[in-house]
Amino acid sequence: MAQIFRPASNTLAKLTLFVGAVAPLATMILISQFTRSPQVTRVNVAYEQPVPFSHEHHVNELGIDCRYCHTSVEVSAQAGYPATHTCMSCHSQIWTNSPLLEPVRESYVKNVPLKWTVLNKVPDFVYFNHSIHVKRGVSCNNCHGPIQAMQMVYKGNAFQMRWCLDCHRNPEKYVNKPEFVWNLYRKIQSGAPLTPEENSLRLGRQYHRNTKEELEYGRKLVKDYHIKTEQLADCWICHR
Numbered sequence: 001m002a003q004i005f006r007p008a009s010n011t012l013a014k015l016t017l018f019v020g021a022v023a024p025l026a027t028m029i030l031i032s033q034f035t036r037s038p039q040v041t042r043v044n045v046a047y048e049q050p051v052p053f054s055h056e057h058h059v060n061e062l063g064i065d066c067r068y069c070h071t072s073v074e075v076s077a078q079a080g081y082p083a084t085h086t087c088m089s090c091h092s093q094i095w096t097n098s099p100l101l102e103p104v105r106e107s108y109v110k111n112v113p114l115k116w117t118v119l120n121k122v123p124d125f126v127y128f129n130h131s132i133h134v135k136r137g138v139s140c141n142n143c144h145g146p147i148q149a150m151q152m153v154y155k156g157n158a159f160q161m162r163w164c165l166d167c168h169r170n171p172e173k174y175v176n177k178p179e180f181v182w183n184l185y186r187k188i189q190s191g192a193p194l195t196p197e198e199n200s201l202r203l204g205r206q207y208h209r210n211t212k213e214e215l216e217y218g219r220k221l222v223k224d225y226h227i228k229t230e231q232l233a234d235c236w237i238c239h240r
């Protein structure tokens with residue numbers, strides 16, 4: 001039988017397939033090179049904000065729960081920023097003359113939202129969701145550093161893929177009960193004795209469980225949560 005396609009067209013077909021598969025990856029790598037520029041990745045650097053808001057003060061001294069201001073963190077992909085009226089629920093009565101709070105008052109009177117600078121951001125080709133992590137007891141500090149001790153927020157983490165994957169491959173080292181996330185700040189504030197895991201997180205260090213008992217506890221949670229560990233590191237989980 002006569003050859004319908006010349007060998008060259010076969011090569012072309014293979015090449016087309018190859019480009020089709022590799023081009024999206026190459027684009028992601030290019031975008032990533034750009035997004036990983038020092039301005040974006042710099043960790044431990046405080047940023048300019050319209051108001052010098054202190055988490056140390058509001059969270060650790062006053063004991064305000066994260067969810068009072070980041071209202072959607074438990075229920076949606078985004079944590080969100082507080083609206084001006086959230087600040088004014090207190091600051092229409094206290095510290096009403098503070099010059100530091102002038103932008104808040106102005107925003108309230110003019111009904112123009114404050115523009116908070118976004119520090120933590122993953123590139124557009126990465127899907128992230130807060131609620132699932134918080135529901136699995138992953139502490140905010142595991143990912144954001146020692147928030148309750150920050151005068152000005154800085155980025156606790158560069159969110160590199162291998163860092164996400166380390167947990168997705170071994171979730172038993174990190175998952176907890178959901179209350180763990182909120183109890184941590186109450187315990188720190190009240191000076192209650194902390195477990196080694198809690199103390200690590202207080203300092204903004206990721207805690208890697210390694211004793212037999214700790215890992216047994218983690219494995220049990222992974223099982224109770226029905227986490228599909230064999231799928232959690234699949235590309236489509238984060239690149240959809």
Ligand code: HEC
Pocket residue numbers: 049053054055058059064065066067068069070081082116117118119120121140141144147148152153185
């Ligand atoms: C009284 C309100 C309030 C409370 C309570 C609060 N925050 Fe915030 N948070 C803010 C505001 C305002 C900003 C934006 C300004 C800034 O970066 O400081 C912010 C910013 C952040 C950011 C950086 C956001 C970004 O752009 O990447 C993180 C992370 C964060 N908060 C975590 C927490 C955690 C964790 C808690 C609880 C332990 C908490 N916050 C409690 C008001 C609050």
Ligand code: HEC
Pocket residue numbers: 051052053054057058062064069082086087088089090091094095098099100101104
């Ligand atoms: C639950 C009440 C409460 C809420 C809500 C709250 N604050 Fe405060 N804030 C306080 C108290 C109390 C103080 C200061 C007391 C002190 O210094 O002893 C304070 C102090 C401050 C200061 C320092 C003022 C100065 O002159 O030193 C700033 C700035 C500030 N808050 C900004 C904010 C912003 C921005 C928000 C909203 C994102 C906010 N606060 C929400 C209670 C609150």
Ligand code: HEC
Pocket residue numbers: 066070073077078079080081119120121122123128130133134138139140141142143144159181
């Ligand atoms: C598993 C890691 C992880 C945990 C746990 C986590 N965050 Fe985040 N956070 C991120 C990532 C990644 C981003 C950037 C998200 C993006 O670009 O969409 C982010 C962004 C934010 C932002 C910026 C605004 C926004 O809505 O994206 C705030 C505020 C924030 N986180 C607060 C919190 C609070 C409060 C908690 C705990 C209750 C928390 N985060 C727990 C990883 C985490």
Ligand code: HEC
Pocket residue numbers: 122126127128129132133136138142143159163164165167168171174175225226227228232237238
């Ligand atoms: C400390 C552990 C930990 C870290 C770090 C972590 N994750 Fe997760 N992630 C989990 C767990 C646990 C789940 C929930 C699995 C389940 O219950 O099925 C999850 C689930 C997810 C899901 C699935 C959400 C859904 O709705 O299906 C996405 C997407 C995701 N993570 C993205 C990320 C990204 C992106 C990063 C890095 C910026 C990251 N994660 C870092 C532990 C982690």
Ligand code: HEC
Pocket residue numbers: 025028029032035036122123126159160161164165168232233234235236237238239
């Ligand atoms: C748990 C979430 C997660 C999973 C699973 C994941 N990635 Fe990623 N990926 C990320 C994050 C976050 C970034 C952005 C990293 C950065 O900006 O440094 C990224 C970036 C990339 C990039 C851009 C280049 C780079 O390294 O920054 C490529 C290419 C990529 N991922 C391919 C893949 C492939 C292929 C798989 C499956 C084997 C995969 N990813 C699985 C979270 C994930």
